[in-house]
Amino acid sequence: MTDSALETTRAAQKERTRQSIMDAALRLSHEQGFAQISLRQVAREAGVVPTAFYRHFESMDQLGLALVEQSFSTLRRMIRDAQRDPDTFANIIDASAEILVRVVKQNKEHFGFVARERNSGSDVVRLAIHRELELFIAELSVVLVRLPHIGSWSSDDVRLAAGLFVRNMVYRAEQVVAMPDGRTDREEEIKDKARREMRMIVLGFEKWSSDG
Amino acid sequence: MTDSALETTRAAQKERTRQSIMDAALRLSHEQGFAQISLRQVAREAGVVPTAFYRHFESMDQLGLALVEQSFSTLRRMIRDAQRDPDTFANIIDASAEILVRVVKQNKEHFGFVARERNSGSDVVRLAIHRELELFIAELSVVLVRLPHIGSWSSDDVRLAAGLFVRNMVYRAEQVVAMPDGRTDREEEIKDKARREMRMIVLGFEKWSSDG
DNA sequence: CGAGTGAGTGAACATGCGTACACTCAAATA
């Protein structure tokens, strides 16, 4: 009846199994891609019999949707933290590069999942990711519009700029995910490239607004 | 013995079958992704018995590599044509947007294949695509370096800029591929967005060189 | 405490898969 940390109730045990299925799927996806893995593989990796899978998800597609949701809640936490950080407005570029690399490194499975499944796999998973990325771009637009040069732009232009930013961040996130664990030199290199790219884009912003 | 157009020699027939296998794979990939399709599906779609597949490719991976090669030869022809076109230097942005949409529309299967399989599927196909994209970025760098503002940059910066350009073009190419056939309004919209994005990036180029 | 619920089990199934093998029979070659 209590909901303490070491819960042994039925509901808590079910939740634990559900999570171990999701973790197993994330782990296997990392090596083969979500669309390539089978229900039986997931069940095996999760230490559960294939039929037990159905107690938690009605199909692999539903599992995929759950993973999309979980991954993007990580992503949203990232942008929320970034907005709270006072450095963000002082120097949005360095702060963004820093936060990007740090958070992605801490959540490789989730970001890897989004980056990988964004353009492949089942339609339902791909569409869910694209919808979430659109939402993410919309959120970033709200942040951008408060920046010095951008306040006066059309909302269409802001969206376009936010899209450029997000797609570039997703690309660099992919590289962080692909990075071998020990290589902090590669990490600095990626951070530096992300920084320079963002600077190029932001410089474009400035010129854009002064032109028109 | 002659090599006329309607060749019926053994070698010509073999080539025809090989091509029909590649076409079948491209068609099926469009709907399910290359990694999801089976050797037997490909053979069936090509109108050939499964074992005949092995007369032409030793595995699905080898088929995938052949498709990467064929797709990129299309891409390379595109950039070569763009360089020949005198308008390109006069107005690189409008010309690029125009060429991008036109050529991608004419080769949806190939561009779709590259866009889709770039981040998924078998390791060997993914790595081959990334290598080819690096080559493509290198080629574009050679074009960029001859533009007014860029001549004085470090080669590292040129590469970075070329990367921004190529990744954005790949993204817009994806959209053209995903576009329903009749929708020329969507086509103009994509072209317009590509143009504005490239302008933003290029404006960044100008400021970059005046700052640095 | 005693009945009922539902997470997890284990056997069974039809299906599609990759690949091995022995084959045919037209075109190429000698």
Add this chain to the structure above:
DNA sequence: TATTTGAGTGTACGCATGTTCACTCACTCG
């Protein structure tokens, strides 16, 4: 013309898959 070659065939195999069904038995709740 007689022989060789090799693209395409047909059968057969063992294996992994998704889903079904009847089951157990610990936990929940009246």
